[in-house]
Amino acid sequence: MATQSETVSTRRAPRDRLVIGRLINGERLWRVLTWALLLVGACVMLLPFLWLLTSSLKTQLAVFRYPPQWIPNPPRFQNYVEAWTTRPFGIYLRNTVFILILNEVAILGSASLCAYGFARIDFPGKNFWFGVVLSTMMLPGVVLMIPTFVIFSRIGWVNTYLPLTVPAFFGGGAFNIFLLRQFFRSLPGELADAARVDGCSEFGIYSRIMLPLAKPALATVAVFTFIGAWNDYMGPLLYLSKDPNKYTVALGLAMFRSAFLGRTRWDLLMAASTMMILPIIVIFFLAQRYFIQGIAVSGLKG
Amino acid sequence: MSVGTRRLGHLWPRTAKSRRAVTGYLFILPFILGFLLWFLVPALTAVWLTFFDWNMIRDPVYVGLENFREIFRDKLFVQSLKATAYYTLGSVPVSLVLAFLIALLLNTKVRGIAVFRTIFYLPSIVPAVANAVLWNFVFNTEFGLVNALLRALGLPKIMWFQDPKWAMPALIIMSLWGLGYTVVIYLAGLQGIPEVLYEAAEIDGAGRWAKLRHVTIPLVSPVIFFNLIMGIIGSFQVFTAGFLITAGGPQNATLFYVLYTYRTGIQYFDMGYAAVLAWILFFIILGLTLLVFRYVGRLVYYEDVG
Numbered sequence: 001m002a003t004q005s006e007t008v009s010t011r012r013a014p015r016d017r018l019v020i021g022r023l024i025n026g027e028r029l030w031r032v033l034t035w036a037l038l039l040v041g042a043c044v045m046l047l048p049f050l051w052l053l054t055s056s057l058k059t060q061l062a063v064f065r066y067p068p069q070w071i072p073n074p075p076r077f078q079n080y081v082e083a084w085t086t087r088p089f090g091i092y093l094r095n096t097v098f099i100l101i102l103n104e105v106a107i108l109g110s111a112s113l114c115a116y117g118f119a120r121i122d123f124p125g126k127n128f129w130f131g132v133v134l135s136t137m138m139l140p141g142v143v144l145m146i147p148t149f150v151i152f153s154r155i156g157w158v159n160t161y162l163p164l165t166v167p168a169f170f171g172g173g174a175f176n177i178f179l180l181r182q183f184f185r186s187l188p189g190e191l192a193d194a195a196r197v198d199g200c201s202e203f204g205i206y207s208r209i210m211l212p213l214a215k216p217a218l219a220t221v222a223v224f225t226f227i228g229a230w231n232d233y234m235g236p237l238l239y240l241s242k243d244p245n246k247y248t249v250a251l252g253l254a255m256f257r258s259a260f261l262g263r264t265r266w267d268l269l270m271a272a273s274t275m276m277i278l279p280i281i282v283i284f285f286l287a288q289r290y291f292i293q294g295i296a297v298s299g300l301k302g
Numbered sequence: 303m304s305v306g307t308r309r310l311g312h313l314w315p316r317t318a319k320s321r322r323a324v325t326g327y328l329f330i331l332p333f334i335l336g337f338l339l340w341f342l343v344p345a346l347t348a349v350w351l352t353f354f355d356w357n358m359i360r361d362p363v364y365v366g367l368e369n370f371r372e373i374f375r376d377k378l379f380v381q382s383l384k385a386t387a388y389y390t391l392g393s394v395p396v397s398l399v400l401a402f403l404i405a406l407l408l409n410t411k412v413r414g415i416a417v418f419r420t421i422f423y424l425p426s427i428v429p430a431v432a433n434a435v436l437w438n439f440v441f442n443t444e445f446g447l448v449n450a451l452l453r454a455l456g457l458p459k460i461m462w463f464q465d466p467k468w469a470m471p472a473l474i475i476m477s478l479w480g481l482g483y484t485v486v487i488y489l490a491g492l493q494g495i496p497e498v499l500y501e502a503a504e505i506d507g508a509g510r511w512a513k514l515r516h517v518t519i520p521l522v523s524p525v526i527f528f529n530l531i532m533g534i535i536g537s538f539q540v541f542t543a544g545f546l547i548t549a550g551g552p553q554n555a556t557l558f559y560v561l562y563t564y565r566t567g568i569q570y571f572d573m574g575y576a577a578v579l580a581w582i583l584f585f586i587i588l589g590l591t592l593l594v595f596r597y598v599g600r601l602v603y604y605e606d607v608g
Contacts, residue, residue: 030510035412041404042421048479049424051447052436068450110332117329124323129330136341142539142560143584146567146576147347148340153358170336177333202325231429233542238568250431254546257435266439273432280427288420295486 056080056270063266083271091245092252099248100229102165107225108218111172115180116206120192137174149238159246163239176221179294183217184210220290226283249276351577358571369578379579381554382562385470386538389558392474394533397481402526405488426482430542437476438463438547463548466555473543473556484529491525492518520603527602534590538583559583
């Protein structure tokens with residue numbers, strides 16, 4: 001449609017100018033323009049993904065060819081098998097899943113417990129401690145990197161999974177507490193009151209009434225915890241990089257990358273990267289609405 | 303707490319009010335412990351470290367303010383600040399404007415809008431390591447996508463990550479690919495603007511530009527402000543791309559501040575000096591945030607409630 005209006009404008013006949021005027025004022029032209037711009041932008045955003053995918057299916061020789069082939073012929077699926085087996089990615093995956101599960105359990109349990117306390121129970125000092133929660137969000141994580149590393153090395157936690165799992169049991173992160181607290185506050189109080197009259201303990205109300213109601217918010221936290229743990233590089237780099245048997249997928253891919261001394265095997269690296277990105281994309285499509293919820297909350301806090 | 307009451311009857315407070323207080327603290331106990339163990343103790347350790355020379359093998363030696371004096375002699379410290387500032391100035395304003403324009407486009411009801419939103423968002427959740435590996439290849443001098451495009455346009459190839467002049471622009475371009483997160487935050491802000499305001503503006507004869515200028519921009523200005531601050535905070539902490547792709551080079555052109563801190567502490571085990579560097583980063587970020595609040599914050603329009 002955009003090209004059509006261009007050809008019209010070059011003619012400059014008075015009657016056509018009227019038509020242009022109608023089009024410019026009309027919603028239609030704006031829609032077409034918007035759509036065209038979105039399409040161009042989307043192509044730019046997709047190009048690196050396409051490059052990743054086609055390169056991952058090329059033979060070593062095809063990678064070096066100019067102009068680049070967009071459809072590898074024939075596609076070499078063997079790259080994926082080779083990338084998976086030249087490094088023990090199976091072990092890396094198992095390690096990552098282990099850390100992931102512990103983090104999910106720790107963060108969901110601990111953050112929801114604290115969030116419930118902040119949202120639903122009145123006690124002296126509550127506002128002070130919630131202020132502390134918010135202020136820990138303000139401190140850039142990197143500032144504590146050095147002292148935390150010093151402490152964990154002194155207590156012998158380096159080269160163990162402990163630094164990447166144990167802290168999650170203590171509050172589960174300020175942002176998650178904040179997000180779940182907002183949700184708990186939005187729930188109606190009548191159910192809890194009724195249960196309280198029936199003699200239900202506060203912990204019972206939390207675990208049997210509030211947690212089931214908070215499933216959407218918990219799912220949001222679970223999804224972001226997954227993304228965080230799966231993508232984390234700094235943590236494993238600091239604490240696991242000396243023991244190849246404890247590598248996570250992220251650390252394994254980074255080491256795989258720097259392992260080539262002579263000619264870099266871009267075909268295998270692209271295959272390995274694709275395999276690392278794939279679970280994230282699957283999670284995104286399965287849990288799209290929880291993503292949007294989580295981001296909306298993080299935006300609102302500003 | 304009926305079970306607890308029976309077993310620990312003598313510890314459980316008698317009045318309802320104090321019972322609630324104890325229950326409340328039991329609920330938030332994990333956070334309090336976590337705050338003390340993983341926040342306060344490291345923060346105090348970081349203060350203590352700044353006064354010591356310590357490589358974690360020998361005993362720490364008290365050196366007074368020597369670590370702070372070192373800053374003024376350290377050329378790499380200055381270089382890492384320059385590199386980080388360059389990155390921030392290059393990536394934050396561009397991504398702020400570009401993300402806003404994309405969000406405006408995505409806040410329409412054209413066909414396939416859900417697909418477009420997904421496409422713009424996806425790159426921002428790509429794992430940093432996979433991202434680095436991918437873009438390392440995209441900018442590869444001989445076989446990369448970017449140079450293939452340049453060659454197709456008849457332009458000379460660029461030695462992106464080998465040329466001190468081009469390494470940082472390449473990393474900035476790479477960072478722009480991940481602006482989808484910012485876009486979605488804008489989008490949430492745009493969708494929070496009541497339709498009534500646009501209708502009222504239309505009745506007053508406002509065109510597209512006037513509506514953007516006088517309704518949209520003022521009403522999303524808190525979100526723009528939020529994204530600006532988050533952008534600055536985030537860009538001062540970049541690490542992975544500089545660490546994996548360029549290793550701070552060539553000629554320290556991409557020696558990001560956090561990368562330099564990491565090297566000082568984790569690779570060279572100069573813990574005292576690394577702690578000083580970390581604190582300086584904290585005060586730089588704090589200072590910049592306050593400056594932004596002071597000079598940009600007053601441009602932000604907050605809707606009157608009530």
